[in-house]
Amino acid sequence: AQTQSTTIWITTSGIVYDVRAFAQPIPMKFPTVSVIQAHGLQQLTGDLHYYSGKRPVTGVHRYASILLPDVTPGIDMKWYFEDGNPRYDFIIRPQAKPEEFSFTIGNVDRVHVTSRGDLTMQVQGRQLEQKGLLAYQELQGRRNAVRCAFAVKNAGKGLWNIGFEVGKYNRNLALVIDPVVVGSFFGSVGNDKVNDIKVDEAGFIYIGGT
Numbered sequence: 001a002q003t004q005s006t007t008i009w010i011t012t013s014g015i016v017y018d019v020r021a022f023a024q025p026i027p028m029k030f031p032t033v034s035v036i037q038a039h040g041l042q043q044l045t046g047d048l049h050y051y052s053g054k055r056p057v058t059g060v061h062r063y064a065s066i067l068l069p070d071v072t073p074g075i076d077m078k079w080y081f082e083d084g085n086p087r088y089d090f091i092i093r094p095q096a097k098p099e100e101f102s103f104t105i106g107n108v109d110r111v112h113v114t115s116r117g118d119l120t121m122q123v124q125g126r127q128l129e130q131k132g133l134l135a136y137q138e139l140q141g142r143r144n145a146v147r148c149a150f151a152v153k154n155a156g157k158g159l160w161n162i163g164f165e166v167g168k169y170n171r172n173l174a175l176v177i178d179p180v181v182v183g184s185f186f187g188s189v190g191n192d193k194v195n196d197i198k199v200d201e202a203g204f205i206y207i208g209g210t
Contacts, residue, residue, distance in 0.1 A: 008086065010068065010079075012036050022124055024107040031104060032072040041065045041078075072101045090164075092175040102163035104155065111160040113150045119162070119179075134178040137169055148177055 007018040014029035014036060030036070040063035048060035065080035074096025078089045092098045105111065110122040119130040135148035147167030155161050169175055 010036060010038055010066070019123075019128075021126065022107075026108060026121075026123065027104075027106045029104045029106070030071040031102070033070065036071070037069055039067045039069070041067055071103075075101050088179065090177040092177065094172050094174060098164055098166045098175065098177065102151075102161045105160045105162060107158050108160055109158070111152050111154075111162070113152055117149060119150045119152070130179050132179065133164075135164075135166060135169075135175060136178070137173050137175055139170075139173065146175060 006020065009016055009018075012035045014027055016025045016027050018025040040061060042064035044062040044064060046062060047058070048062060049056070049058045050060070051057065065078055068077040068079070071077045071090075074093045075098070076091040076093070078091060080087055080089075090098075090101070092101075105121065108121045108123050112120055114120055114129075117133055119133075121128045121130075133148055133150060135146040136143040137146060138144075146169040149165045151163045151165050153161040153163075164177055166175070166177075
């Protein structure tokens with residue numbers, strides 16, 4: 001499934017953003033894990049049927065969200081959508097160490113953090129932004145904000161390490177890091193609306209819309 005400007009899928013080796021305007025896709029990988037696991041949450045009614053080349057693929061389930069456990073030890077990633085925009089959270093389980101966590105972005109010319117805290121990527125003369133960053137802990141039905149900022153390091157050859165600088169928080173409770181991310185990422189090259197998340201028989205995950 002596709003949006004107007006981008007296809008996203010999750011494979012066993014990582015996440016891929018395939019933006020039609022670019023010659024190469026943008027891979028997002030997690031250096032500490034060799035195989036990505038994925039679990040659908042909240043199955044939606046109605047399955048998807050399509051052709052992969054000449055081969056029919058039937059009975060593809062649709063989900064409201066997808067959980068990727070242990071993208072680094074003690075840290076999960078959850079994909080979902082909100083108000084038509086795909087989103088993801090990193091869920092830092094109790095006693096895990098977010099300061100040691102990072103992921104890589106490839107095929108990008110330059111990455112930097114703006115004064116507003118947005119993550120800006122330069123790709124083939126175009127600018128893509130991951131807007132904003134929110135971190136919080138839930139306690140007695142309330143969300144308590146935690147200071148959090150992107151940390152970026154150039155790894156060379158178009159590869160960038162991206163992590164987080166996190167303020168003090170209660171390490172006995174889970175911490176959610178929530179980049180307000182993909183709406184602006186897609187919107188910079190097209191107007192997109194996401195409808196659902198799909199998993200096919202091979203375990204590939206698609207975020208799709210119009």
